[in-house]
Amino acid sequence: MAGHDYIDAADTALEETYQEPMSLSEYVDLVLENPQVASHASKYLLSAIEAAGTRTVIEEGEEKERYRFFDDPHNDGEHAILGNTDTLNSFVDDLRSIAASRGKDEKIIWLDGPTATGKSELKRCLINGLREFSKTDDGRRYTVEWNVAGAGEGASGMTYGDQPVSDEDDWYESPVQSHPLTVFPQEVRADLIAEINDRLDDHVQIRVEGDLDPFCREAYEFLEEQYRRQDTEDLFSAVTDPTHLRIKNFVVDVGRGIGVLHSEDDGSPKERLVGSWMAGMLRELDSRGRKNPQAFSYDGVLSQGNGLLTIVEDAAQHADLLQKLLNVPDEGKVKLDKGIGMDIDTQMIIISNPDLEARLNQHADREGQDPLKALKRRLDKHEFTYLTNLSLEAQLLRRELTNETAVWTAQSWDELESWIREPLSIHVRDSDAEVNEKELAPHAIEAAGLYAVVTRLDDEDVPSGLDLVDKALLFDRGYLQEGDERIEMDDFEWDGSARDGEGGIPVTYTRDVIADLLHEEQDRYHADLPVEHVVMPRDVLNAMAENLIDAPVFSGSERVEFENQVVAVKNHVFSQQEDDVLRAIMRDKRVDEETVEEYIEHVYAWEADEQIENDRGELEDPDPLKMKVFEIEHLGRFSEDNYDGGDDPDDAVEEFRTNKIITALNRHAWHNRDEAFQISDVNPKEIPVIKSVLGTHDWEDVRRTYEDFDPRQWDNPPSGTETATVKAATLENMTEMFDYTEASAELTSRHVMSQVSYKWD
Numbered sequence: 001m002a003g004h005d006y007i008d009a010a011d012t013a014l015e016e017t018y019q020e021p022m023s024l025s026e027y028v029d030l031v032l033e034n035p036q037v038a039s040h041a042s043k044y045l046l047s048a049i050e051a052a053g054t055r056t057v058i059e060e061g062e063e064k065e066r067y068r069f070f071d072d073p074h075n076d077g078e079h080a081i082l083g084n085t086d087t088l089n090s091f092v093d094d095l096r097s098i099a100a101s102r103g104k105d106e107k108i109i110w111l112d113g114p115t116a117t118g119k120s121e122l123k124r125c126l127i128n129g130l131r132e133f134s135k136t137d138d139g140r141r142y143t144v145e146w147n148v149a150g151a152g153e154g155a156s157g158m159t160y161g162d163q164p165v166s167d168e169d170d171w172y173e174s175p176v177q178s179h180p181l182t183v184f185p186q187e188v189r190a191d192l193i194a195e196i197n198d199r200l201d202d203h204v205q206i207r208v209e210g211d212l213d214p215f216c217r218e219a220y221e222f223l224e225e226q227y228r229r230q231d232t233e234d235l236f237s238a239v240t241d242p243t244h245l246r247i248k249n250f251v252v253d254v255g256r257g258i259g260v261l262h263s264e265d266d267g268s269p270k271e272r273l274v275g276s277w278m279a280g281m282l283r284e285l286d287s288r289g290r291k292n293p294q295a296f297s298y299d300g301v302l303s304q305g306n307g308l309l310t311i312v313e314d315a316a317q318h319a320d321l322l323q324k325l326l327n328v329p330d331e332g333k334v335k336l337d338k339g340i341g342m343d344i345d346t347q348m349i350i351i352s353n354p355d356l357e358a359r360l361n362q363h364a365d366r367e368g369q370d371p372l373k374a375l376k377r378r379l380d381k382h383e384f385t386y387l388t389n390l391s392l393e394a395q396l397l398r399r400e401l402t403n404e405t406a407v408w409t410a411q412s413w414d415e416l417e418s419w420i421r422e423p424l425s426i427h428v429r430d431s432d433a434e435v436n437e438k439e440l441a442p443h444a445i446e447a448a449g450l451y452a453v454v455t456r457l458d459d460e461d462v463p464s465g466l467d468l469v470d471k472a473l474l475f476d477r478g479y480l481q482e483g484d485e486r487i488e489m490d491d492f493e494w495d496g497s498a499r500d501g502e503g504g505i506p507v508t509y510t511r512d513v514i515a516d517l518l519h520e521e522q523d524r525y526h527a528d529l530p531v532e533h534v535v536m537p538r539d540v541l542n543a544m545a546e547n548l549i550d551a552p553v554f555s556g557s558e559r560v561e562f563e564n565q566v567v568a569v570k571n572h573v574f575s576q577q578e579d580d581v582l583r584a585i586m587r588d589k590r591v592d593e594e595t596v597e598e599y600i601e602h603v604y605a606w607e608a609d610e611q612i613e614n615d616r617g618e619l620e621d622p623d624p625l626k627m628k629v630f631e632i633e634h635l636g637r638f639s640e641d642n643y644d645g646g647d648d649p650d651d652a653v654e655e656f657r658t659n660k661i662i663t664a665l666n667r668h669a670w671h672n673r674d675e676a677f678q679i680s681d682v683n684p685k686e687i688p689v690i691k692s693v694l695g696t697h698d699w700e701d702v703r704r705t706y707e708d709f710d711p712r713q714w715d716n717p718p719s720g721t722e723t724a725t726v727k728a729a730t731l732e733n734m735t736e737m738f739d740y741t742e743a744s745a746e747l748t749s750r751h752v753m754s755q756v757s758y759k760w761d
Helices: 003-017 022-033 041-051 085-101 119-133 186-199 216-228 233-239 270-273 279-282 299-306 315-325 357-359 364-369 373-378 388-399 413-420 446-456 468-477 507-518 536-549 556-585 594-608 622-634 651-671 688-695 698-703 722-738 740-760
Strands: 054-061 062-067 108-112 139-146 245-250 257-261 309-312 333-336 338-345 349-352 379-383 425-430 435-440 479-481 485-488
Touching: 003 485, 022 186, 022 309, 041 085, 041 119, 041 349, 054 085, 054 468, 062 085, 062 245, 085 108, 085 379, 108 315, 119 257, 119 309, 186 309, 216 233, 233 594, 245 279, 245 425, 257 299, 257 349, 270 299, 270 315, 279 556, 299 309, 299 338, 309 315, 315 349, 315 357, 315 373, 338 468, 373 379, 388 413, 388 446, 388 468, 388 507, 388 722, 435 479, 435 507, 446 507, 446 556, 468 556, 507 536, 556 698, 556 722, 594 622, 594 651, 622 651, 722 740
Parallel strands: 108 349, 108 379, 257 309, 309 349
Antiparallel strands: 054 062, 139 245, 333 338, 425 435, 479 485
């Protein structure tokens, strides 16, 4: 695109975002046609979240519906909140109750949790999502602007400063985004809201309470006074005439419908909450001894967030304000001065680390005399925890190390698993000012993520026979595949007492360890390959465990516990690497799909005592020899001894065919059925149990296939040997099948073969 194309695109974007100002009558017609645009704050926030739809995720081993709004879809996922779906859903449920006035109106939503759990991302996600929603037709947000010029003799217009302006510049927007319907007298507004709700297709009704803000009230009363003096008959029509009042849409952003109080913001409580009086303006404005609301700054967090959302970040730094906010949610009022109040419509959210809870509980031992009891009753706590899903932690780590922002929405576990194990290449400038490409080998991110997740899991409810790595995998997939056996999450009774995600290694620690490794050359050498620039999974795990001792964020007991947990993670990651090498070695020995389907067809006919149609269209009995050959040679399950009388299967073979093939196929068909489903639609290789049987190899398969192969020669195999041939093909297959580089394939295969050598004989 040329430069002018980008200019045209920007013009189009703004044209679609903003509308021409309209009269009050036109706005009422718009609201009657599309009632949602008049939503009060909590309902608007709820609508923005629901408008993005939902998607299904697996967290803690269970399928859950997640609101896409929290994936930050309008911003390509840059500030997506990973995990914590239950917490986010609970937050939305509270919004729904608040919006519908079902008993939580007085509540201040409190988001609590340790650092690096997604609380700040939620803030950014809310800002991004509300901004973009306000640009859509269904999400338009409106306020009022006034012009008092010409209403009375000597009227010089309204002003925020000391210089009067004229013409189009005489229009002044409400500084706190006042709702347009607050212009109407209470009794008229009540009838109008009733009609709007009659037309609203939603169980959460719209409510518009309160009055115009003090600045707008000043304009309204000035105009009303002028026209009353002129004995104007239709007083409200004169005051709200399009020459004096216009309704305009605005794009929601920080300062305009969203107020954010940061930890570093200072000033008196009133300044931080609503704003401050401007002494110079008070002198300029002749208000006959009273404080004129035109001389107020309206830059406090409640003023900025009026009409939609107020966020107090790092709330422990503003603990003095919390008690002053006690009555704001349910009363909807705040004062600029003793005699000047302002109605507020905003959804209040406070964000804190666990230190706020400690401050709130400092008088807990006084029980009924606790001075903070009323405040604690007003706070509705939603706790963010560390991620306990490997796939989410791997995704978060990649975000921390790169500019990747896309949210993973895999359609199957296989797809998700391939993303978890993916390598990562990063260009790093070393201390000698040379830029080198560093590779985090396949499974390196997986290893780091799994270790972090394991440290966050409680072992109190781990089922017998499993460990924390198994629990982590259960949480991510919802099942475990152990050979032929598939263990489902629902197979166990979880008592719900585990404190998963409340502690453990934070992602920031892992990120920093990996970042340091990327700036180091590894102590290894190869004549032809840059192995010194490859970071292996064991490098990451060793560094994470070794650096625990110097990390002040961990207690002594945590360091000991986390160090002990690294062994299980290393074993799992090695098994993943071993599987890569085995699959690469045996790539050309895989069973073709046609052979698999033929076997299953014969087994089905054998079990049902039916015949099958051959290539000539003739019916014939299932071939016992074909089944036997497949089970011995391809599956490696049985030997000649299992077939009585030549090809007749014994009890073990029959049980295998019935329980491991037929039952598994039927179960898969049942779980994946729909109205148009037929058994012929099933791809046998997609059935979990059959896939496990047919898709795995072991070292006995390698020994049987390559009789002269010797893993002890792997590092430097003699030329012309079968080991050299197998190695060359294996490394090539690893790069093609699993995205290894030559260097990481060499290192991974060496590591695997060094372990295999010990048990080869």
